[in-house]
Amino acid sequence: MGNIRENRLVHLIGIGTMSIAFLIFYAFILVFVNINYWTEKQGKTLSMSIYFKEEPDSAVIENIKKELFVFPGVTVKQFVSKDDAMKSLRRKLGEKAGLLDGLKQNPLPASLEITLSRDKGGDNLPYQLKKRLEKSSVVDEVHYTQEWIKKFQAIMEVIKIVGVIFGGLLFLAALFIITNTIKLTIYSRKEEIEILKLVGATNCFVKIPFMIEGSIQGLLGGAVALFALFLAYIIAITRIDISIGFASFNIVFLSPYIILFLLLMSVIIGFIGSTISLGRFF
Amino acid sequence: MGNIRENRLVHLIGIGTMSIAFLIFYAFILVFVNINYWTEKQGKTLSMSIYFKEEPDSAVIENIKKELFVFPGVTVKQFVSKDDAMKSLRRKLGEKAGLLDGLKQNPLPASLEITLSRDKGGDNLPYQLKKRLEKSSVVDEVHYTQEWIKKFQAIMEVIKIVGVIFGGLLFLAALFIITNTIKLTIYSRKEEIEILKLVGATNCFVKIPFMIEGSIQGLLGGAVALFALFLAYIIAITRIDISIGFASFNIVFLSPYIILFLLLMSVIIGFIGSTISLGRFF
Amino acid sequence: MIQLFQVYKNFGSKNPALLDINLTVKKGEFVFITGPSGAGKTTLLKIIFCAERPTSGNVLVHGRNLNRIKERDLSLLRRRIGVVFQDFKLLPRRNVFENVALALEIIGFPLPMIRKKVHQTLRYLSLTNKEGYYPPQLSGGEQQRVAIARAIVNNPLILLADEPTGNLDPDLTMEIMALLKEIHIRGTTVLVATHSKELLKGTTRRIVTLNKGRIV
Amino acid sequence: MIQLFQVYKNFGSKNPALLDINLTVKKGEFVFITGPSGAGKTTLLKIIFCAERPTSGNVLVHGRNLNRIKERDLSLLRRRIGVVFQDFKLLPRRNVFENVALALEIIGFPLPMIRKKVHQTLRYLSLTNKEGYYPPQLSGGEQQRVAIARAIVNNPLILLADEPTGNLDPDLTMEIMALLKEIHIRGTTVLVATHSKELLKGTTRRIVTLNKGRIV
Numbered sequence: 001m002g003n004i005r006e007n008r009l010v011h012l013i014g015i016g017t018m019s020i021a022f023l024i025f026y027a028f029i030l031v032f033v034n035i036n037y038w039t040e041k042q043g044k045t046l047s048m049s050i051y052f053k054e055e056p057d058s059a060v061i062e063n064i065k066k067e068l069f070v071f072p073g074v075t076v077k078q079f080v081s082k083d084d085a086m087k088s089l090r091r092k093l094g095e096k097a098g099l100l101d102g103l104k105q106n107p108l109p110a111s112l113e114i115t116l117s118r119d120k121g122g123d124n125l126p127y128q129l130k131k132r133l134e135k136s137s138v139v140d141e142v143h144y145t146q147e148w149i150k151k152f153q154a155i156m157e158v159i160k161i162v163g164v165i166f167g168g169l170l171f172l173a174a175l176f177i178i179t180n181t182i183k184l185t186i187y188s189r190k191e192e193i194e195i196l197k198l199v200g201a202t203n204c205f206v207k208i209p210f211m212i213e214g215s216i217q218g219l220l221g222g223a224v225a226l227f228a229l230f231l232a233y234i235i236a237i238t239r240i241d242i243s244i245g246f247a248s249f250n251i252v253f254l255s256p257y258i259i260l261f262l263l264l265m266s267v268i269i270g271f272i273g274s275t276i277s278l279g280r281f282f
Numbered sequence: 283m284g285n286i287r288e289n290r291l292v293h294l295i296g297i298g299t300m301s302i303a304f305l306i307f308y309a310f311i312l313v314f315v316n317i318n319y320w321t322e323k324q325g326k327t328l329s330m331s332i333y334f335k336e337e338p339d340s341a342v343i344e345n346i347k348k349e350l351f352v353f354p355g356v357t358v359k360q361f362v363s364k365d366d367a368m369k370s371l372r373r374k375l376g377e378k379a380g381l382l383d384g385l386k387q388n389p390l391p392a393s394l395e396i397t398l399s400r401d402k403g404g405d406n407l408p409y410q411l412k413k414r415l416e417k418s419s420v421v422d423e424v425h426y427t428q429e430w431i432k433k434f435q436a437i438m439e440v441i442k443i444v445g446v447i448f449g450g451l452l453f454l455a456a457l458f459i460i461t462n463t464i465k466l467t468i469y470s471r472k473e474e475i476e477i478l479k480l481v482g483a484t485n486c487f488v489k490i491p492f493m494i495e496g497s498i499q500g501l502l503g504g505a506v507a508l509f510a511l512f513l514a515y516i517i518a519i520t521r522i523d524i525s526i527g528f529a530s531f532n533i534v535f536l537s538p539y540i541i542l543f544l545l546l547m548s549v550i551i552g553f554i555g556s557t558i559s560l561g562r563f564f
Numbered sequence: 565m566i567q568l569f570q571v572y573k574n575f576g577s578k579n580p581a582l583l584d585i586n587l588t589v590k591k592g593e594f595v596f597i598t599g600p601s602g603a604g605k606t607t608l609l610k611i612i613f614c615a616e617r618p619t620s621g622n623v624l625v626h627g628r629n630l631n632r633i634k635e636r637d638l639s640l641l642r643r644r645i646g647v648v649f650q651d652f653k654l655l656p657r658r659n660v661f662e663n664v665a666l667a668l669e670i671i672g673f674p675l676p677m678i679r680k681k682v683h684q685t686l687r688y689l690s691l692t693n694k695e696g697y698y699p700p701q702l703s704g705g706e707q708q709r710v711a712i713a714r715a716i717v718n719n720p721l722i723l724l725a726d727e728p729t730g731n732l733d734p735d736l737t738m739e740i741m742a743l744l745k746e747i748h749i750r751g752t753t754v755l756v757a758t759h760s761k762e763l764l765k766g767t768t769r770r771i772v773t774l775n776k777g778r779i780v
Numbered sequence: 781m782i783q784l785f786q787v788y789k790n791f792g793s794k795n796p797a798l799l800d801i802n803l804t805v806k807k808g809e810f811v812f813i814t815g816p817s818g819a820g821k822t823t824l825l826k827i828i829f830c831a832e833r834p835t836s837g838n839v840l841v842h843g844r845n846l847n848r849i850k851e852r853d854l855s856l857l858r859r860r861i862g863v864v865f866q867d868f869k870l871l872p873r874r875n876v877f878e879n880v881a882l883a884l885e886i887i888g889f890p891l892p893m894i895r896k897k898v899h900q901t902l903r904y905l906s907l908t909n910k911e912g913y914y915p916p917q918l919s920g921g922e923q924q925r926v927a928i929a930r931a932i933v934n935n936p937l938i939l940l941a942d943e944p945t946g947n948l949d950p951d952l953t954m955e956i957m958a959l960l961k962e963i964h965i966r967g968t969t970v971l972v973a974t975h976s977k978e979l980l981k982g983t984t985r986r987i988v989t990l991n992k993g994r995i996v
């Protein structure tokens with residue numbers, strides 16, 4: 001009876017080790033997917049703010065919009081009136097909004113927020129647009145962030161390359177740890193394997209239960225890891241609101257396809273791990 | 283005899299798993315140390331290039347230098363003459379340097395490379411300096427990169443926080459994997475422990491060899507991991523020359539103190555791991 | 565049924581465990597193998613069972629030369645040989661029923677048949693009330709009887725019993741001997757390794773005596 | 781030396797392994813414990829040795845109540861008791877010499893002394909040429925003799941031998957019995973659990989017979 005309980009414990013240890021190994025790998029994939037997603041988004045679209053000298057009336061806005069739609073890949077996000085700008089500033093200030101009460105006049109400019117798509121507009125578009133718009137008598141200034149993005153993308157390229165290398169190594173490490181763990185659990189049952197063979201069991205009869213066990217262990221390990229990662233993700237998105245000056249992070253979780261793929265992979269790793277580990281005995 | 287060989291194999295598996303777990307953690311520390319080192323360097327010093335209209339004579343340079351030394355935290359790195367600039371360009375072009383042969387005149391400007399220290403100069407210094415220098419009749423333009431650095435530092439702050447959290451979790455993961463591995467190796471010797479106790483061995487007599495073994499395993503695992511990391515580092519610095527537009531990465535290895543600390547830590551983890559794992563039996 | 569020709573077994577020390585063994589056991593024979601401790605009895609049985617390979621010489625079991633047998637055929641052959649190991653070799657994580665049922669599971673018996681045969685065999689060996697016990701919970705004699713049960717449950721062609729009564733009291737020893745005789749009468753070739761004088765006393769069976777690896 | 785008062789041991793099944801055992805063994809006595817398989821002989825020895833705790837009742841060994849003994853004192857007590865386990869319990873990864881030396885190492889004997897005593901004991905048991913072997917390389921009888929050697933090498937106060945000759949041939953059995961007598965004469969209290977009629981035949985020693993957990 002004690003033996004049974006112990007055996008279960010050995011399995012639990014095995015599954016625990018596996019989940020941690022998987023978790024490290026999965027967490028890395030999650031971070032990587034997010035970086036990818038984010039640079040993709042940032043790299044393809046570029047947001048531009050058109051600040052007006054005075055509060056424009058709707059005719060003026062329509063005019064500007066018409067002018068904009070001549071260019072490909074331009075999307076008008078929203079018009080922010082002076083009042084809207086003030087409201088959003090108040091919201092951001094929170095408790096300290098009282099500071100704004102003393103103002104006699106609203107100093108904030110009205111603006112039109114638009115995005116440009118690199119795919120359609122080409123690299124030169126933002127500059128052309130800025131130049132053209134700033135000639136207009138109603139427009140005060142045009143801001144955009146492409147210069148920054150270009151440098152940032154260079155770093156991101158490097159991060160991507162480093163990421164793929166590191167991810168690959170991490171995968172190998174997880175595979176190694178998992179195979180070793182399975183090996184150790186199988187070692188603890190070495191004698192049983194020998195007895196089974198002496199009693200006339202074929203290799204398949206002995207191996208198949210271990211392989212099934214390894215696959216199930218892999219599946220459970222992978223599932224536990226994914227669950228832990230999901231919990232961490234939930235905590236992260238509710239607690240942390242990472243905003244880096246220019247844009248706020250929108251953390252995404254792994255897509256269902258990736259999840260399915262990872263679970264399948266964990267089963268396969270468990271299966272391969274036990275098959276490799278069994279090799280010694282046959 | 284077969285038993286002995288097997289036992290050695292179990293140990294090898296254990297050490298292997300440990301080294302991989304350590305390696306993941308150490309690699310992370312290395313990346314982290316480098317990011318830290320790099321941002322620190324970038325954040326504290328700011329490099330500025332002063333481009334001259336014509337090739338200046340040494341009196342002009344001396345004058346500029348005198349002017350510069352009035353400001354705190356300014357270090358003159360080097361003067362790059364038009365010829366120097368051309369040479370360095372040729373070097374960068376390598377085989378394609380022949381393209382430059384057609385030039386009748388050297389179009390590259392001479393420049394003076396200086397660095398400013400944020401600690402001493404304050405945040406406003408670069409701007410002041412730029413304005414002042416550009417008034418000079420010999421200076422064409424002054425370039426510096428602080429705007430970029432400020433944004434970059436914001437990201438780095440986030441990376442640091444994420445890094446510490448991630449590093450901590452990675453450490454726990456390594457500890458968990460290592461403890462589990464030791465647990466499994468000790469399980470495979472459960473019967474021996476029981477026999478020793480039945481023959482009248484005190485707890486210490488039974489435990490101490492396992493603890494020593496665990497510590498040695500930890501040390502070996504840590505050493506193997508550090509060695510692998512060092513090899514990877516050597517390959518990285520000789521093969522990869524990461525340059526991200528504005529500054530080239532200068533990858534540093536872990537300092538001897540950190541190495542010593544990590545080795546000590548791996549011994550301690552091995553020791554604690556075996557002590558925890560032995561807990562079950564006493 | 566079993567033939568050994570000039571079989572030598574050397575484990576690497578100066579004294580070989582078996583020296584020039586020539587032995588023929590015919591179908592349906594009942595043979596005792598005896599000799600002092602370390603004489604080579606267990607080694608001889610292990611070689612017949614292909615748990616050890618001879619250093620030189622040939623072994624034919626049920627018409628098959630063990631030097632040239634394939635992995636798969638070896639499993640098939642072993643299923644037809646019942647073995648009572650000197651150290652029992654029970655699976656510690658399976659209970660008595662499961663340990664005995666194993667020999668039938670491997671052959672692919674249907675479950676109801678397995679149940680019936682296992683219960684019947686355990687009854688023979690007075691183990692009915694230990695069915696759910698795990699080997700570490702059994703007394704030495706009980707373990708030995710479980711090992712015997714596993715060896716005979718599938719009516720093997722050959723039964724190799726290594727010291728099958730070493731942990732049993734005289735009454736049980738007589739019962740086991742009666743059981744072995746019954747199995748023998750049903751057609752099984754039986755080899756029993758023992759140094760018990762009691763077992764050998766007054767027997768008319770063939771006795772092979774080993775000493776220092778030689779048949780004497 | 782050994783006193784058991786109303787000792788019960790129940791492993792959780794309906795039939796307890798030991799029922800109301802009252803037994804006193806005086807210093808220097810030589811006692812045989814006998815009874816059929818599963819009678820409770822091993823369990824009784826295990827309780828004296830504190831490898832199992834009684835469900836109820838008290839056990840005094842060498843003046844110490846085992847119900848109230850501390851971990852450390854238990855180790856000290858066990859060093860003065862030699863035990864031959866029915867399943868030997870040798871360390872598979874240490875060779876014969878190391879297995880026997882273990883009992884002396886634990887006490888903290890100096891190495892030259894250990895060497896001398898181990899060699900002497902192995903000679904007694906005709907194991908000199910097996911010194912470097914590992915237990916899985918030994919025959920059943922050789923393993924049993926190593927177990928005996930480990931139990932007696934440190935001249936214990938009490939010797940508990942569980943079926944010490946189950947795997948030995950008649951000649952060796954007589955030698956072992958002579959050895960036990962010699963140890964007894966030197967002052968050791970000896971308890972031997974056995975169902976061998978040969979051992980008990982013609983002995984004038986005290987015989988305690990167990991049946992279904994009771995002394996009869």
Ligand SMILES: Nc1ncnc2c1ncn2[C@@H]1O[C@H](COP(=O)(O)OP(=O)(O)OP(=O)(O)O)[C@@H](O)[C@H]1O
Pocket residue numbers: 575576580581599600601602603604605606607608650759913916917918919920921922947
């Ligand atoms: N794997 C092994 N490696 C080295 N020597 C071995 C091995 N197996 C057995 N021997 C040696 O071979 C000899 C014969 O062993 P075997 O087990 O056949 O004896 P046995 O007749 O069964 O004795 P017993 O009655 O004590 O069981 C012994 O001296 C033993 O030490």
Ligand SMILES: Nc1ncnc2c1ncn2[C@@H]1O[C@H](COP(=O)(O)OP(=O)(O)OP(=O)(O)O)[C@@H](O)[C@H]1O
Pocket residue numbers: 697700701702703704705706731791792796797815816817818819820821822823824866975
């Ligand atoms: N750990 C345990 N759990 C449950 N039952 C046990 C346990 N240990 C022993 N028993 C039972 O207690 C009874 C007595 O066992 P014990 O080993 O004392 O018998 P024994 O007299 O030594 O027999 P043998 O001569 O066969 O060795 C047996 O029926 C056995 O099944």
Ligand SMILES: [Mg+2]
Pocket residue numbers: 605606607650726919920921
């Ligand atoms: Mg034998």
Ligand SMILES: [Mg+2]
Pocket residue numbers: 703704705821822823866942
């Ligand atoms: Mg017993």
